[in-house]
Amino acid sequence: xxxxxxxxxxxxxxxxxxxxxxxxxxxxxxxxxxxxxxxxxxxxxxxxxxxxxxxxxxxxxxxxxxxxxxxxxxxxxxxxxxxxxxxxxxxxxxxxxxxxxxxxxxxxxxxxxxxxxxxxxxxxxxxxxxxxxxxxxxxxxxxxxxxxxxxxxxxxxxxxxx
Amino acid sequence: xxxxxxxxxxxxxxxxxxxxxxxxxxxxxxxxxxxxxxxxxxxxxxxxxxxxxxxxxxxxxxxxxxxxxxxxxxxxxxxxxxxxxxxxxxxxxxxxxxxxxxxxxxxxxxxxxxxxxxxxxxxxxxxxxxxxxxxxxxxxxxxxxxxxxxxxxxxxxxxxxxxxxxxxxxxxxxxxxxxxxxxxxxxxxxxxxxxxxxxxx
Numbered sequence: 001x002x003x004x005x006x007x008x009x010x011x012x013x014x015x016x017x018x019x020x021x022x023x024x025x026x027x028x029x030x031x032x033x034x035x036x037x038x039x040x041x042x043x044x045x046x047x048x049x050x051x052x053x054x055x056x057x058x059x060x061x062x063x064x065x066x067x068x069x070x071x072x073x074x075x076x077x078x079x080x081x082x083x084x085x086x087x088x089x090x091x092x093x094x095x096x097x098x099x100x101x102x103x104x105x106x107x108x109x110x111x112x113x114x115x116x117x118x119x120x121x122x123x124x125x126x127x128x129x130x131x132x133x134x135x136x137x138x139x140x141x142x143x144x145x146x147x148x149x150x151x152x153x154x155x156x157x158x159x160x161x162x
Numbered sequence: 163x164x165x166x167x168x169x170x171x172x173x174x175x176x177x178x179x180x181x182x183x184x185x186x187x188x189x190x191x192x193x194x195x196x197x198x199x200x201x202x203x204x205x206x207x208x209x210x211x212x213x214x215x216x217x218x219x220x221x222x223x224x225x226x227x228x229x230x231x232x233x234x235x236x237x238x239x240x241x242x243x244x245x246x247x248x249x250x251x252x253x254x255x256x257x258x259x260x261x262x263x264x265x266x267x268x269x270x271x272x273x274x275x276x277x278x279x280x281x282x283x284x285x286x287x288x289x290x291x292x293x294x295x296x297x298x299x300x301x302x303x304x305x306x307x308x309x310x311x312x313x314x315x316x317x318x319x320x321x322x323x324x325x326x327x328x329x330x331x332x333x334x335x336x337x338x339x340x341x342x343x344x345x346x347x348x349x350x351x352x353x354x355x356x357x358x359x360x361x362x363x
Contacts, residue, residue: 124296
C-alpha cells in the first residue's frame with residue numbers, strides 16, 4: 001500500500017514538473033553558456049511581451065526540431081518579470097507548445113551580469129549566443145529562420161573540420 | 163588569398179567602427195530639438211537654468227520602460243529643482259511598434275502624469291547620434307561653458323522588477339556626484355531593455 005502511494009506521489013510530482021520552468025539566478029545559469037560537449041548551443045534571451053522576441057521564436061523552434069540529429073540544442077532564456085512567471089510565462093510556453101528547453105533567468109540586477117554574457121552586449125533583447133566547445137558568437141539582433149540556420153551551419157561545418 | 167584576408171579584416175574593422183558609434187562618457191554632445199507631446203518643438207535650451215539634463219530614451223510599449231515610469235517621475239521631481247531635469251525621448255518607429263505612436267505617447271503621459279517633456283524622435287536621428295540601443299537607456303549631460311558633456315550612461319538602478327527592492331540607485335548617485343562637483347562613479351552601467359525599433363537600411 002505504501003509502495004503504491006509512493007509510486008503515485010512520484011508520478012504526480014513528475015506530471016506536475018512537466019508544466020514547470022526551471023528558475024536560475026545568473027551564477028547558476030552561467031555554466032549553461034560554457035558547456036564543453038560536442039553539441040552546438042543556441043541560447044536566446046527573450047521575454048513573452050517582447051514583440052521581436054516572440055516573432056523570432058518559431059525560427060528557433062524550427063531550428064531545434066530540424067537540427068536535433070545534428071546535436072543542435074536551443075535554450076530559450078526568459079527575462080520576464082519574476083511576478084509574471086506563473087501568470088504569463090508558463091501559460092505562454094504551454095499555449096505555444098514550445099518544444100525547445102525554456103528556463104527562467106530571475107536575476108534583476110542585470111548590470112552585474114550582462115558583461116559576463118558578452119562585454120559587447122548593450123542589454124537589449126532579443127539577444128542570442130551560439131557556441132560549441134571551440135567557438136562562440138553573439139548577436140544583438142533579430143533572426144529569421146534562414147539567417148539562423150546560416151549562422152548555425154557555420155558552427156556545424158567548423159565542427160566537421162575538427 | 164592574402165589580399166582577401168586584408169580586405170576581410172578591413173571590412174570587419176569598418177563594421178565594428180560603425181557598431182561603436184554613439185556618445186561615450188566624456189564626449190561633448192550636441193543638443194536637439196524634437197516635437198513634444200504638447201505639439202510644440204522642445205529644445206534643451208528651454209530649461210534655461212539647467213546645470214545639465216537627464217536624457218532618457220524610453221517608450222510606451224516596453225515592460226522594462228513601464229516598470230521605471232514612476233521612478234522616472236520621482237527622479238524628475240527631485241532633480242529638476244536641483245538643476246538636472248529629465249527629458250524623455252521615444253526613439254521607436256510606430257509603424258513597427260504601434261503602441262509607441264505620437265497619440266499613444268500623449269495618452270500614456272497624461273495617464274501617468276509625466277512631469278517632464280516626452281519627445282518623439284520622429285526621424286530617429288537623435289537616438290542614433292547618442293548611440294542608444296534600448297529602452298530605457300539613460301544619458302546624463304552636464305552643461306558648461308564649453309557645451310554639453312556626457313557624464314553618465316546606463317541604467318537607473320539595480321532592480322528592474324521591483325522599485326522597493328532597489329539597493330543601488332546608479333542614476334541618482336551619478337546626479338548627486340555631479341551636484342557635489344565630482345565625477346560619477348561608476349559612469350557606465352548596463353541594464354536589460356527592449357531593442358529600439360527602427361527600419362534596417
